[in-house]
Amino acid sequence: MTHQLVAERNWAGNYSYQAPRIAHPASVGELQKLVADAVNIRALGSRHSFNAIADTAGTLAVLDRLEPGISVDAGNMTVTVSGGTRYGTLAAELQRQGFALHNLASLPHISVAGAVATATHGSGDANGNLATAVAGLELVTADGNILSVRRGETDFDGMVVGLGALGIVTQLTLDIEPTFDVAQNVFENLSWDLVLENFDHITTSAYSVSLFTDWSGETVGQAWLKRRSNDPAPGTFFGGTAATEARHPLPGVSGSNCTQQLGIPGPWSDRLAHFRMEFTPSQGDELQSEYLIPREHAVDALRTMRRLSDVVTPLLLVGEIRTVAADQLWLSGNYGRDGIGLHFTWRQDQPAVEAILPLLEAELAPFLARPHWGKVFDAGAAAAAALYPRFGDFIALADPLGSGRKVPQRLSGPDRLRELILSR
Missing domain, CATH: 3.30.465.10 (Uridine Diphospho-n-acetylenolpyruvylglucosamine Reductase; domain 3)
Structure with a gap:
């Protein structure tokens, strides 16, 4: 097992972990001993969280030395x-x-x-x-x-x-x-009026659909359609123009590190993600927020976001609209409801972003917006817990599994997520 005693940062660079030690166990047995001996310990993954959810006052355990074991x-x-x-x-x-x-x-x-x-x-x-x-x-x-x-x-x-x-x-x-094979097509500059009038038709038009926008103007910047290759290819698409070369979600950025587009079929493993595994998609110089909203509120939520453009757009690199099916996982953003995801990739100006999040969340509150656990958000314990019908059951579940709350106490740090687990 190897150990580090130096400060580490997350992928975006906006958060420095407070843990005094990072351990890399080489086996499950080493991890078991590490956990048993620790007062506070927590797993650290690929560091793509934008808040303190993965931090602790004790040891961070990174599983990158374990064999994939596929x-x-x-x-x-x-x-x-x-x-x-x-x-x-x-x-x-x-x-x-x-x-x-x-x-x-x-x-x-x-x-x-x-x-x-x-x-x-x-x-x-x-x-x-x-x-x-x-x-x-x-x-x-x-x-x-x-x-x-x-x-x-x-x-x-x-x-x-x-x-x-x-x-x-x-x-x-x-x-x-x-x-299965997937073919990916990109359409540009879709009419917002047509998008709002035909939202259900748009999201059902392919296996996976993502809309990219900065919320300003009269058009949606891009629509990415990922269809199973045996499904019919799109022709015209709600006022959009078919892209003739690879596109990146950010205007003016080369699409070379994005997955294959232009309707060329290929394996799901090379198409379902937006970015290619062999390229780092960016330098992490960004912040991210995301909110999951019930499907029935989708169009009203989109209209609300357009109304907030003057506040949101100046801080935004790009926004993404996605859809997700319902599930029964207690703390899932789509527990019990089909929904849409409103994703925000912000410029890395944390004070400015944090200053507008209360307004953004207040405007989305009537739509029962649940924040993504790993992103930047403002909601405190009471507001977030109220959005999850099984949250109390989860807290009760954490107690015995944590042997007297040892594991739940690992959710430490300045982030509001600490309240979600530790408060009653």
């Missing part, structure tokens, strides 16, 4: 993988063996356990977030023992999106399906 069970159509493995690594191996996941997030660089724990998602009307593929979990609890749970067992739905509060996830078993 094992396909073709009979049950599942794959088992270590928690620290990145989605791009898993996707490439599944494709090699002729299998696929149902969904990928924008970045394939994120760790499987971290993405699942925060209910991170891709897009698509019929596609649940990444955590909905979880059929089983193995985690090290506060006493250093290993707990294994499977779908259908008591409290399983409360443990999948666990925010790291229930233990350190060492292994996940995910549903898989036969591999």
Whole structure:
């Protein structure tokens, strides 16, 4: 096992971890001893969180030294993988063996356990977030023992999106399906009027649809359509013009590090994410927020965002609108409801962004907007907990698994998420 005693920062560089020690166990056995001996310890994934959810006053455990351990069970159509493995690594191996996941997030660089724990998602009307593929979990609890749970067992739905509060996830078993090809087309400058009038038609027009906008003007900047290659290719698209070269979500930025576009079919593993695994999509010089809103409020929420353009657009690099299917995972942003995700990639001016978040969240509150756990948001404990019908059940679940709240106490640091776990 290796240890670091130096300060570390997250991917965006906006947060410096306060933990005095970072450990890299080389085996599950080493991790079990590390957890059992620790007063406070917490898992640190690919550092793509923009807040303190992964921090602690004790030890951060990074699972990047564990072998990916990718094992396909073709009979049950599942794959088992270590928690620290990145989605791009898993996707490439599944494709090699002729299998696929149902969904990928924008970045394939994120760790499987971290993405699942925060209910991170891709897009698509019929596609649940990444955590909905979880059929089983193995985690090290506060006493250093290993707990294994499977779908259908008591409290399983409360443990999948666990925010790291229930233990350190060492292994996940995910549903898989036969591999499939995807073709990706980009359309530019869609009429906002047509988008609002035809929102359901737009989001059902492909397996996955993302709209990119800065919320200003009369047009939506880009629509990215990812369709299964046996589905019909789009012709015209709600006033948009088909892109004739690779596009990046940010205007004026080369699309060379984005996944293949122009309607050229290829493996799901090379198309469902927005960015290619072999390229770092940016230098991380940004902040991110995201809110999950019930589908029935989608158009009203979009109109509200357009009305807030004068406040939001000056601080925004780009916004993204996605759709996500409902699930039954207690702390998922789409628990019990189909929804849309409003994603904000901000300029890295944290004081300015934090200054407008209270207004943004107040305007989205009538739509029951749930903040993404790993992004920048303002909501405190009472406001956020009220949005999750099973939040109290999750707190109760965390107590015995944490052996006297040892594990929940690891949610330390200045972020409001600390309140969510520690307060009553």
